[in-house]
Amino acid sequence: MEISFRFEGFEEVQRGVEALSSSAEIGAINKKIFQRSADITEPKMKAHMARSADNSKSGRNGYRPPGHARDNIPKKVTTKKGEVGWELNGDAQNWFYMKFVEWGTSKMPPRDFLNNTKSECESEYHMIADQEYQKALNEKLGG
Incomplete structure (x- = not known):
């Protein structure tokens, strides 16, 4: 899941920071915004994911991943996303079968x-962005 969002409602703060920085x-x-967003997303995603008692039957023999997908959620943060x-x-990837868990199969709903986590966290993403831009603006203006 890619964390991306449009900055809405605080364009003035964003423009002020961009003009001064x-x-x-x-x-x-x-990057700080995306890092904080990823840090709150990971535990919430874990809560939405099932965890089998024994992952030795996950995937095909010879391609079994080391550990549970829930315990190995990848996280990558850059200045863009x-x-x-x-x-x-x-x-x-090792956890190729996660698409079957997300989308379902003929035998499993x-x-x-991913979408449940994103919709749960979306308001927090905006709050984090607003806080970080407001903090930067206050630092630039000396307040």
């Missing part, structure tokens, strides 16, 4: 843990 400072602020979870369209 260099692109490197803006990148550092954005934050990513928590897996790219579900490919099979090149979809669990939809």
Whole structure:
């Protein structure tokens, strides 16, 4: 799941910070926003995911991942975006079977843990961005 959102409702604060800051400072602020967002997303995603008692039967023999997917949620943060979870369209990862858990199969209903997590956290993403931009603006204006 990629953490991305449009900044709505506090464009004035964002424009003020951008006018007073260099692109490197803006990148550092954005990275901090995405890091905080990813940090709150990961435990909530874990709560939405099932965890089997024994993962030795997960995947095909010879391709079994080390540990449970729930305990190995990937997290990547840059100045442009934050990513928590897996790219579900490919099979090149250890936890390729998570797409079956998310989307369901003919024998198993979809669990939809990615979208549930994103909708649960979306308001917090905006709050974090607002706090970080307001903090940066206050630092720049000396207040």
